[in-house]
Amino acid sequence: MLWQISLRYLSSHKRQTLVCVAGVTISVMMFLAMYSMMKGFRDKFIVETVESSGHIVINDEPRESQTPILQLAYPEPNALLLLDRIKPRDQVKKIKNPQGLIAKLRQLPHVVAVGPEVTGDAIATYGTKTMTLSILGVEPEEQQKVTTIGEKLLEGNFARLRATADGVVIGHGVALVLGAKLGDSINLSSSTGGRTIARVVGIFQTGVTPVDYSRAYMLLNNAQTLLDKKNIINRLTLRTDDYAQAPAYAAQIESMVGYKTESWQESNANFLKIFAIQDVITFIITGALMVVAAFGVLNILIMAVMERVNDIAILKSFGFSRRDITWIFVNQGLLIGVTGAGLGLAVGKLFIEILRRLPVHMEGLVKAEGLLMSEYRGQYVMAFVAALAVTLIASVYPARRAASYDPVEVIRGAH
């Protein structure tokens, strides 16, 4: 019965009610669209990063001590500690007994694959074009197990790294900058004096612009020669059974191997922070829209209460309690909220599909054709619950005000 009264009250002001519902619908739709876009971008970045760089990387260095040695010696909190004229030591870094370590890591329950790598920088020259490359010396078979690089080739074949003497697989961006094509030979020289002429046997595109514009893969032995790191493995890349759990696995592995072990989340912490800020901005913008919608609900309900003062008095006179009156107006907020949020979900879904199909070329941190839209059930639930909560909160004040009317005062006022 209370619902019936609420419904009749709302339907008696169809235009205002529709405007209110539209406000909620638009806020939900915008939330879904913006969140999908942000999440799509983030997911693309994460997936491509994780798939092209592995879940966990073991580096050839110990993790920086949390407590510098001077602080251990002088633990007073206010002591000024200063180290001056520290000379960098020319220390050849490497992972000791890499094959033994790889065998040990492969025994771990969550580790799916381990790939040995040697890394370093080299200058690539092709004709008059020069650029710095990040060289990754890999075992092609192992690398294709720890990353999906083998599937990202636009041209050539990753396995040809082994078949071709001094073969190199370069990023799509590198090829563009150098103007090199499949089968071309490029000069590579390292800071330690190593030089080679490498033939381009593949061009990959991960979709992550920084990777595509800087990375080149070589056979492990060839890279060791070029970088003057004979028999050195300075990085191990791991694939795990769950990339989301990488930080926990990395911590576990680090305590076991003693080398600095980074999960993909740690390696990309800066980007993840940017995504977190984007999320906050999305929530602020859509939250503001919802607040505006809530003010619409508040406004229509305050008007409804003022208009229904006599109704409230008479309903109370024949037995409606304060609680009943409260519910009559809260129900109106709920009806607006449920209808608006429900429509918002449908319109939002439609809007996402339209955006997904827009012919937009994106090339920034990630490269994609069309807007990257990512959906999951939770965002729909979140949008619905948030819209409902906001409209419910907006309806509480007018409802309580309605319930507080003294029927005697109202009737006296009408006399």
Place this chain on the structure above:
Amino acid sequence: MMHKVPSGGADAQAERSAASGAILRARNLHRILGQGETANHVLVGVNLEVEARSYVAIVGASGSGKSTLLYLLGGLDRPTREDMEGNGFVPASRVFIDGQDTSELSDVELARLRNQKVGFVFQFHYLLKEFSAQENVALPMFKLGRLTHGQAMARAGELLDRLGLGSKLRRKANRLSGGEQQRVAIARALANEPAVLLADEPTGNLDKHNSELVADIFASLAEQGQAIVMVTHDQAFARRAKRIITMEDGAIIGDDLTS
């Protein structure tokens, strides 16, 4: 020709009420409206009993406390407990509806009691304009919940038919004339077969024809045994009641039976 109703102290009335089964009983009723310098002692220790099947008119000048008394009797308002100096009234102000002490009831319980035992008719009809005449009448029954939706609507239809509105059941309240609206309000007040019908100037907003129609309805209801207490300025209407209570300055100054 009028006959005085025997009167006595509050305790004597209470004893008599218990014996007679009064529908309404007021004991030492005080009502102060406003606070501080603007406080107005509207009712000053009113004692009153209304018997079942009685037809009572309350008359008096404007501001004499008639409507305030009616609202207190119907549980729509609560009596004031203390005087302006903060001293409790002795004996405490009490209203009993069908033997139930309303001072002991919570707001929800009092609302339920009003729903079950009291029917209000006001000077203005206060119909819900979004609802049909039949639905307006059925609302108190929906609230009470004793009847199914269909049964409540059927009873609402019967009540409206008895009041000459059988052909306008589905008409929206704001599409009815003033007299028709007031008859719908009377039907609504009768919906839950109340122990007492309380009417505050029920003809105050009607033309002469409709006023007489409403007065006839009240007389007919009284003949059928419906207890009625009404406040009116209309002396002719008041004289149709079986008992006339006259108020002045918040006190009962006359309580007469009509012949």
